[in-house]
Each structure stands twice: as C-alpha cells, then as structure tokens.
Amino acid sequence: DAGVIQSPRHEVTEMGQEVTLRCKPISGHNSLFWYRQTMMRGLELLIYFNNNVPIDDSGMPEDRFSAKMPNASFSTLKIQPSEPRDSAVYFCASSLNRDQPQHFGDGTRLSIL
C-alpha cells in the first residue's frame, strides 16, 4: 500500500512568494495532520482535519498560513507571503481513526531565502 505522499520533497523560494505544500493521505484514513519541524521548536502540530473538516487550527502560526482539504484524498498547506522564518520541514500524517497510530509522509523541506 502507498503511504502518505507529500510533494514537493524540497522547495526553495524567495521571501514574499506563495508556497503550496501538498499531501495525499493513505486511502481510507479519515484524519489528517500537518506538522512543522524545526531545530528550535521540534515537532509542532499546525492543524488537523477529521473527515475533511478542520477540527483544530490553533497551531497555525498566523494568518499567512492556511490549509484546506477539499476531499478525502488531498490536502494543501499554503503560506502567503512566505518569510525566512517559515523555513522548516513540514510533515503530513494520516490515521485511520482516533484509535490508530498516525502514518507520516517523508516531509517537504522548505527554504525561504
């Protein structure tokens, strides 16, 4: 079975540009999570969806960040405008339900110059 698929794997762009990160969860999983990993702050939950509905976005740093899940097989995390401090590895994870472990994608390494 395919795991969680994220794209792109790497993104380098200049500050001020819009960045869109993509995630395809494992088929049949109804919970989806976006995390950010930095050296300073470790792994932080940004937002999670249950059955395509955002449940908690309290971890989203500010209004420049937005996330959508238009259907059960696709989610995006958008940063507009991007800033150098947004540089991090962004992970997407999905789980079958609340009682099952999360499966992580390989992450998107984002560098904002």
Added chain:
Amino acid sequence: GNSVTQMEGPVTLSEEAFLTINCTYTATGYPSLFWYVQYPGEGLQLLLKATKADDKGSNKGFEATYRKETTSFHLEKGSVQVSDSAVYFCALTTQTGANNLFFGTGTRLTVIP
C-alpha cells in the same frame, strides 16, 4: 495539560551496547504512548506503542513499558546496531477528541562500529 519530556541527546553508543532513552509524560485523561523513529531524510515511523498501564510495546528489538505510577515510557534495546542510528521521539495521544500527537523534543542516537 499534555506534554512529553524526553532525555536530551545526542546519545553515542558503540555497537552492541545497551540503550535506554528516558521519557516521562503528563496528560489529561488516560493517554496512549508511542515511540516514533526518524531516519535521516525521512518522515517519522511508528516504532512501538502501548495503550494501557503495564502494557509493553516491542518492535525490532526495542521495548518500552507503560508505567502509570511513574508516568514513564522509557525506550530500551539490549544490543544496538549501526542501523539504529536515528532520532527517536516519544509521544502521547489522549482519549478525548482527535488523536493529535504530543511529541517530545527527540533524542538523536548515533551508533558507531
């Protein structure tokens, strides 16, 4: 609130040495406990889990026992290999709401031949 405190690294061991990585937690309600492993350039992979007190999770020679009385979930392996070099994350979820993970800061393990 919910939080995980784990042993700070980095940890460097010789091959075949005994490994312990300490993890303690605080949680509202009755948490499930996890260890995730992150190999270089990859996402997090579930290593093992335990969902109730005195349960022992095990996988690939790693073990951890859910100790409610000491609120701990220490990771152990009797004989580490070079291929175990990675970052290890202790994490918990609670039984209420969605199963968003609360992570420790991670412990980097390097095993030298």
